[in-house]
Amino acid sequence: MADVQVYKRTPAEQQLAQRRSKKAMRDQVMMFSLMIFLTLISFSMVVAHEAGVAGFSKYLIIPMVMLFAAVQVGLQLYYFMHMSEKGHGIPQMFMYTGALLGFLIPLTFVTIVWW
Amino acid sequence: MSSVAQKKGFGATLWDWLTTVDHKKIGILYFLGGGFFFVVGGIEAMLIRWQLHKPNNDFVSAGLFNDLITMHGTTMIFLAAMPILFGFMNAIVPLQIGARDVAFPFINSLGFWMFFFGGLFLNLSWFFQQVPDAGWTSYASLSIASEGHGVDFYAIGLQIAGGGTLMAGINFLVTIINMRAPGMTYMRMPLFTWTTFVASAMILFAFPPLTVGLFFLTFDRMFGGNFFDHTMGGNTIIWEHIFWIFGHPEVYILILPAFGIFSEIFSTFSRKRLFGYPSMVFATVLIGFLGFMVWAHHMFTVGLGPTANAIFAVATMAIAVPTGVKIFNWLLTMWGGSIRITTPMLYALGFIPSFVMGGVTGVMQGAAPLDYQLHDTYFIVAHFHYVIVGGVVLGILAATHYWWPKMFGTMLNEALGKVTFWFFFIGFHLTFLIQHWLGFWGMPRRVWTFMDGQGWNSANFISTIGAFLMAIGIIVLVYNVIVTSVKNVKVANDPWGDGRTLEWAIESPPIYYNFPATPLVRGLDTVWIEKMEGNETGLTPAEPIKDIHMPNGSIIPLLMSLGLFIAGFGAMYRTEESWGLPVLIFGLLWTFVAMAARSLQDDTGYYIKKDEILRDLKRKGGQK
Ligand code: HEM
Numbered sequence: 107m108a109d110v111q112v113y114k115r116t117p118a119e120q121q122l123a124q125r126r127s128k129k130a131m132r133d134q135v136m137m138f139s140l141m142i143f144l145t146l147i148s149f150s151m152v153v154a155h156e157a158g159v160a161g162f163s164k165y166l167i168i169p170m171v172m173l174f175a176a177v178q179v180g181l182q183l184y185y186f187m188h189m190s191e192k193g194h195g196i197p198q199m200f201m202y203t204g205a206l207l208g209f210l211i212p213l214t215f216v217t218i219v220w221w
Numbered sequence: 222m223s224s225v226a227q228k229k230g231f232g233a234t235l236w237d238w239l240t241t242v243d244h245k246k247i248g249i250l251y252f253l254g255g256g257f258f259f260v261v262g263g264i265e266a267m268l269i270r271w272q273l274h275k276p277n278n279d280f281v282s283a284g285l286f287n288d289l290i291t292m293h294g295t296t297m298i299f300l301a302a303m304p305i306l307f308g309f310m311n312a313i314v315p316l317q318i319g320a321r322d323v324a325f326p327f328i329n330s331l332g333f334w335m336f337f338f339g340g341l342f343l344n345l346s347w348f349f350q351q352v353p354d355a356g357w358t359s360y361a362s363l364s365i366a367s368e369g370h371g372v373d374f375y376a377i378g379l380q381i382a383g384g385g386t387l388m389a390g391i392n393f394l395v396t397i398i399n400m401r402a403p404g405m406t407y408m409r410m411p412l413f414t415w416t417t418f419v420a421s422a423m424i425l426f427a428f429p430p431l432t433v434g435l436f437f438l439t440f441d442r443m444f445g446g447n448f449f450d451h452t453m454g455g456n457t458i459i460w461e462h463i464f465w466i467f468g469h470p471e472v473y474i475l476i477l478p479a480f481g482i483f484s485e486i487f488s489t490f491s492r493k494r495l496f497g498y499p500s501m502v503f504a505t506v507l508i509g510f511l512g513f514m515v516w517a518h519h520m521f522t523v524g525l526g527p528t529a530n531a532i533f534a535v536a537t538m539a540i541a542v543p544t545g546v547k548i549f550n551w552l553l554t555m556w557g558g559s560i561r562i563t564t565p566m567l568y569a570l571g572f573i574p575s576f577v578m579g580g581v582t583g584v585m586q587g588a589a590p591l592d593y594q595l596h597d598t599y600f601i602v603a604h605f606h607y608v609i610v611g612g613v614v615l616g617i618l619a620a621t622h623y624w625w626p627k628m629f630g631t632m633l634n635e636a637l638g639k640v641t642f643w644f645f646f647i648g649f650h651l652t653f654l655i656q657h658w659l660g661f662w663g664m665p666r667r668v669w670t671f672m673d674g675q676g677w678n679s680a681n682f683i684s685t686i687g688a689f690l691m692a693i694g695i696i697v698l699v700y701n702v703i704v705t706s707v708k709n710v711k712v713a714n715d716p717w718g719d720g721r722t723l724e725w726a727i728e729s730p731p732i733y734y735n736f737p738a739t740p741l742v743r744g745l746d747t748v749w750i751e752k753m754e755g756n757e758t759g760l761t762p763a764e765p766i767k768d769i770h771m772p773n774g775s776i777i778p779l780l781m782s783l784g785l786f787i788a789g790f791g792a793m794y795r796t797e798e799s800w801g802l803p804v805l806i807f808g809l810l811w812t813f814v815a816m817a818a819r820s821l822q823d824d825t826g827y828y829i830k831k832d833e834i835l836r837d838l839k840r841k842g843g844q845k
């Protein structure tokens with residue numbers, strides 16, 4: 107087997123790494139709170155609708171909840187699954203292609219099969 | 222394990238092949254399996270042509286004719302063309318990117334065995350005398366109504382084989398993304414590797430729809446589902462959409478690797494860098510993408526409405542643009558090159574006009590109003606045989622001659638190779654050119670026979686003669702293979718003398734770990750660069766020689782696939798035989814147990830020691 111190599115960081119490198127992980131940590135906590143906040147809003151909107159509060163119609167709530175869901179998926183992918191970092195170009199390309207096809211094909215079905 | 226040639230008993234050799242996870246051996250298995258089905262499909266084609274060689278023929282019955290055309294199409298696409306291409310991808314792509322194996326050797330083997338058992342399942346229908354008869358497209362209005370188990374054989378057999386294809390595709394994607402040697406950037410990958418990559422990505426997106434469609438069909442026929450039954454609120458057109466969402470990308474999955482093969486051949490035998498390499502890559506990716514946007518051009522006459530037809534017509538014609546880019550690049554690769562007309566080059570030269578004719582008829586059909594005239598006539602048959610035979614099959618035959626030395630260590634006879642080419646090429650045009658006119662004259666496709674006096678007699682007769690010429694070509698090829706294998710004259714690393722890519726810098730066939738030291742890639746056509754700079758070996762190692770980690774062989778992939786094969790029979794006979802349900806459950810359990818065995822087993826592979834590699838190198842006469 108190849109010999110094990112030990113690599114020592116210089117103090118400058120060590121500092122940079124620490125600063126980076128601090129920033130990453132701050133980002134993650136921020137995004138986590140944002141996601142909880144979005145979930146809370148969604149729940150309260152539905153509760154408001156159930157309780158019959160004026161202005162909270164189905165046609166407002168459904169698109170809003172969908173929108174929040176989409177934002178959460180994005181945050182999940184980019185912050186918690188690290189898609190925002192380097193070296194994720196290929197997975198991104200495949201996911202966007204899949205999402206595009208997953209959007210276009212149902213769209214054609216809706217317009218030319220079921221309309 | 223020792224690489225020194227030893228005599229092994231028959232049993233040990235067989236076991237070695239059944240359990241292998243070596244990409245080169247799996248490549249050969251795919252090649253042999255696909256080759257076998259190619260012959261089966263070819264025999265079916267000959268029977269079809271013999272039935273149609275004269276009017277009012279009763280050589281086969283109408284029912285048997287439907288069986289023959291269905292099985293011919295299904296076999297040729299799923300069990301012959303795709304597996305043979307997978308064979309070349311397996312055998313060559315890891316070598317081209319300087320890898321020692323694929324990313325998932327176990328899954329690679331599983332992919333092969335699922336293809337094999339799926340193909341076996343489909344073809345056993347002949348012995349049960351209940352053969353699929355709804356066409357290779359198996360439109361729901363026909364397939365739901367088809368009696369007996371024929372269409373069940375189609376749905377379940379393709380389900381199993383399709384699963385194998387999906388695994389093969391994923392495996393190639395990960396291999397190409399992750400296993401490239403140092404220096405092998407994306408824009409230095411040989412074009413065969415690029416086309417394999419894009420075709421695999423298309424498999425990733427195109428096969429799941431097929432899986433879903435086949436499950437719907439299976440449920441409709443065997444479990445009382447009503448997805449396609451309009452009397453129960455289903456919709457028979459949905460099958461057509463699902464099938465073609467898969468089906469159109471599928472035809473590009475077939476042609477892209479062939480494009481890759483020809484790109485390698487053109488540049489090798491013109492002794493020139495591929496002209497416009499970046500535009501070739503771009504065109505490949507664009508074709509792969511657009512391939513998903515055009516499926517409804519198979520359904521213009523269904524009545525989708527003028528807007529839908531117009532959109533899909535325009536999208537369809539757009540594909541001709543990147544395809545044209547490729548054609549011009551090949552021509553310009555030859556321009557000013559010092560060309561050698563070897564057998565593979567002959568195929569490549571024959572390919573260009575043949576494929577262009579197929580592309581032109583494709584654009585004609587892509588014009589929706591004209592397609593109302595052409596649809597379901599022999600014109601369509603002519604179109605897709607021009608692209609599939611004139612493109613994919615010529616590519617497969619070219620690659621067979623081109624990479625035979627790399628796969629088997631011997632060189633096919635060039636003179637016989639050219640004989641094969643001329644018989645096949647002339648036979649091909651004789652068979653299919655006249656079918657364009659048969660279409661214009663109104664002969665519908667998929668008819669069992671035709672009446673006298675419609676002016677179709679001599680055209681059909683000519684077409685049948687052409688088919689026999691192609692068969693002679695293939696027989697010469699088989700003879701060539703046998704003679705070459707019996708003589709068994711071993712060749713050196715680069716028997717063509719002009720190899721440009723990494724596979725030509727190692728011995729033929731390569732040692733089981735491919736590269737003693739991972740190579741350093743210094744540019745596009747890296748071996749050519751090294752040779753021009755006077756490095757005889759064609760390789761610069763990127764690392765010192767050290768221990769190599771290799772995967773262990775395993776019988777589990779075969780067992781997993783066998784379980785699915787057994788379960789298929791259970792599902793088919795579930796309602797009418799008491800053993801049906803138990804066999805279905807038994808087969809699935811068998812597969813699950815095999816999967817569990819694999820998960821629980823702690824198989825981390827083994828190491829080839831540095832000493833052994835050095836010993837191999839010394840035996841070969843020393844590579845610095
Ligand atoms: C310029 C490129 C191409 C265009 C514009 C094109 C267009 C078309 C169109 C419009 C049809 C439907 C005709 C009908 O049924 O009425 C068709 C059928 C077909 N094409 Fe192409 N095509 C092209 C290339 C290819 C290639 C490269 C392949 C395969 C390697 C291929 C294989 C097929 C097959 C198998 C069918 C018939 C399917 C069936 O109904 O059984 N085509 N093509």
Ligand SMILES: [Cu+2]
Nearest residue numbers: 469516518519
């Ligand atoms: Cu198509």
